[in-house]
Amino acid sequence: MAKNIKSRKDDYAQWYLDVIKAAQLADYAPVKGCMVIRPEGYAIWEAIQRDLDRRFKETGHVNAYFPLLIPQSFLAKEAEHVEGFAMECAVVTHSKLEKGEKGLVPGGKLEEPLIVRPTSETVIGYMYSQWVQSYRDLPLLINQWCNVMRWELRTRLFLRTAEFLWQEGHTAHETAAEAQAETLRMLDVYTDFAEKFLAIPVVKGRKTDAEKFPGADATYTIEGLMQDGKALQCGTTHFMAQNFSRAFDIKFLGRDQKTEFAYTTSWGVSTRLIGAMIMAHSDDEGLVIPPAAAPTLVAIVPIFKSDDERNTVADFTSKVVAALTGAEEVAAAAGRPSADGITSYFFDKSTGQKIVVDWRDARPGDKQYHWEQRGVPLRIEIGPRDVAAGTVVLKRRLDREKLSVPIGELSGAWLRQKLEQIQAAMFQKAREYRDQNTRDAGSYDEMKKILAEQGGFVRAYFKPDRASEAKIKEQTKATVRCIIREDPAQPGKCIYSGETTNSLVLFAQAY
């Protein structure tokens, strides 16, 4: 048992924080609500960025960067948008600090206050209006990786922080159909990414009007189910129709010689995905990282008593590492500086994923816990007994499976296969959990009972309506996570109003 991590059963919220702390993913910053992403956590974000960025480029997008500060007046141009974000904007009103009677005070008051971007639709819309003149300028398919700030009242590491890192895609199109297709295409990109890369099964669907993005015509979401039975929104895509193009005057001369407003979309995922990954996969022993996202793939723990044994084990370990990464990498690693006795070898230079050997002066048990809590998918133990037998002991983080493997079997391809098996098993496990915790409710009473006793997703017919949704939230703490089907051929009776509706929705308590 991990002695520094509360069990999920005893205190889920504390468990989550303990896992982050034990794995050194993040720390609290001096400013309330802000977070320091430590190297172990940032490496996971880099992995997410790398894979998603490739997917964006494969779907025709390019990266750019827009400024952090936005004129306050921009936010007000789209009525719903200002309504949605005004309450959580950090506002910059001064340009310098001056010497006052009691130390430094803000000086150089700005004529127009600036806001720190909570999202960039407005500033990007403004720029697009200058860049788009003709249908030939469309579609405009731009993404940016950046930080945004939303002054949230309550924060939790990774899940909700005042400042967070994300990507925001912003596209402009000639027709509504194209923009709608883009919105759904990116939802598919997110879905595939969440399931293949992070091994998190997600449900795709449309948000109700009550839950949609301020200023959007339609918002789509992928929803994951965490191990405490609560849902987490993992990514959203928005169809803005002409709302922002009208507000920011993004217009073009069409093929028919007529001026028209462009149709825009936006879509984003954030460092919240790291929180999702933690809560979807980790266990009472600590972090479990899906191999695709793991910065360190294998941690090798040498075991020895005397200097003689150490030398023998070291020779054998070199052979093991060479079998996995190649002899050139072993030679290259010898020339790299290594921190406190941990030597690193690249297994995959394109992703930066490593194999490490832990030569620190600590007991083997300590090292086992160390790498286990950091979620490293595989550990290899090499001791005198293994050297004698020509084997290594392989341990899977996911299920603690332990087996002895002859050194002759080890190779890069062998390791890749092992990692793929783990990746698949993790997705399978999470999907089974999700499926087992998705229940149908035929009545409001039944839904209340399920939510109170079991949690998870509740699937039910529901006619979306702001007032009803507010009441349901008040009574059950659950919200409509998404509409999963709107098929006129398969209508049903709304569990709340009793009216006939086409909307089959998923309810859950959410983060």
Add this chain to the structure above:
RNA sequence: CGGGGCGUAGCUCAGCUUGGCAGAGCGUCUGGUUUGGGACCAGAAGGCCGUAGGUUCAAAUCCUAUCGCCCCGACCA
């Protein structure tokens, strides 16, 4: 912003009710014995008791103010 809790060693906290030498465990450092799942022995370092004011011979302890953090709500990727 409302309700509750808490600020004491790097961390977790005891001490406060009833004022009287600043404490424990863990961690860190040193030396030794150890090393196949969180070792043991011996020694050491480490503090403006959140901050400011007040009461008192005397304040971590009582009073006042203030700042900050955590939990529960409202707001949210």
